Amino acid sequence: MKITIIGGGHLGFALAKVLAKKQPVTVWECSPTRQKEILKKIGLNKNITVETDLKKAAQKSNVIIFAVCSNVLEKIFYKVLKYSTGRVVFMIGSKGIHPSGQTFYEIFTRVTKRPILILSGPSYAGELSRGLPTAVVLAGKNKKALKQTEKIFAGTALRIFPSSDPIGVSLAGCLKNVAALGTGVLDHLHLGENVKAWYLVGVMQEIKKIVRVLDGKGETLEFLAGWGDLILTALGGKSRNYQFALGKLKKKEKVTLEGYENLKAVYGLIKEEEIRAPLLESLYEIFYKKAKPENLVEALRGER
Structure with missing residues (x-):
């Protein structure tokens, strides 16, 4: 399974560290400064790969997690949607609503039939990256996608509670x-x-x-x-x-x-x-x- 995280900020890096304890993770980051910060932090962790090419990061991914600021989420999502191939689950970790007042879940489910899941809950990224116990909610309408995605976090510091209310x-x-x-x-x-x-x-x-x-x-x-x-x-x-x-x-x-x-x-x-x-x-x-x-x-x- 290929897991890709879009955005190497505090949340993206924390999720990468959690998931990398069990499987390889690709982190896409366009900022050269942040790329260097990530490479310095991961050290000898061979399960985390930093990718600067969005197309390469998205292709052949099974789960793509968006951890970018909400003001750039829509633009990046449409690019990833174009580049992604096969069966893929999109997980939105960005916090915010569209300027129109709609949720990004509503907007994105109108342009793709691929599962959209929403990740949210009380989680300081710094504590999560240190492996401290954290619990969040993963919401979506596709039960199969929820179950599949919940499994990738099983046994990690991040406990997932499923919800049907995205x-x-x-x-x-x-x-x-x-x-x-x-x-x-x-x-x-x-x-x-x-x-x-x-x-x-x-x-x-x-x-x-x-x-x-x-x-x-x-x-x-x-x-x-x-x-x-x-x-x-x-x-x-x-x-x-x-x-x-x-x-x-x-x-x-x-x-x-x-x-x-x-x-x-x-x-x-x-x-x-x-x-x-x-x-x-x-x-x-x-x-x-x-x-x-x-x-x-x-x-x-x-x-x-």
């Missing part, structure tokens, strides 16, 4: 990054811990509304892809979105800020679907309209 899992993975901006805002205001618990309960209710309106399952959010990922991302302190909202990171530092980048699409979605989500709306106003950070607290109190 839309709900996709949205949860995107929205937890957006929600993490809120805990960063609250810590920026030095308001303590109590208010963050209040905020997380409130923002989860808004996330549930969005998931249900878009035909996802509310119960999906009660497990790893929902509450599990939200707690880790919003309260763990390591999220780049949290650090950006806190003021420790600047947008010009060229770091991936999936929550910030997807906030605009999320705002457009709740407006189009007429979903009442004052907390998420206030985040959009703070980060895109330069509203005062205190607006989030006002929304929490029901004053907006």
Whole structure:
């Protein structure tokens, strides 16, 4: 079986290390700097091959895992779709939604009959790459593909829980990054811990509304892809979105800020679907309209 990971960033490299304990893995990476970093990290691990040619990486692959930023996912996916041959399962590890407000699962399943699976859940890449126990959700409609792909992780540090709700899992993975901006805002205001618990309960209710309106399952959010990922991302302190909202990171530092980048699409979605989500709306106003950070607290109190 040929397994290819598209993207050699933190997530891609972590998945490669996990999978390479059992079988050979190919990692495609176009950045020369990142290529050197990967080669330095893998050392004598002969099960990891770094490929710079996307066509060669995609050809004859049985499982292709996408671990690139969501803002380039669509472009790269279509190229890989053209280059891939035979029976192949596509696994999406990127967190985000399309600018149109649709999930990438919905968009990609319209252009190919090959199985599309969504990988998401509470997982710091650094801990995963060190072999620390981690559990995530793998969602899709094709039961055979789910079972086949689950097997490649068997016996590794990454425990896979299957789900039949790819839309709900996709949205949860995107929205937890957006929600993490809120805990960063609250810590920026030095308001303590109590208010963050209040905020997380409130923002989860808004996330549930969005998931249900878009035909996802509310119960999906009660497990790893929902509450599990939200707690880790919003309260763990390591999220780049949290650090950006806190003021420790600047947008010009060229770091991936999936929550910030997807906030605009999320705002457009709740407006189009007429979903009442004052907390998420206030985040959009703070980060895109330069509203005062205190607006989030006002929304929490029901004053907006």
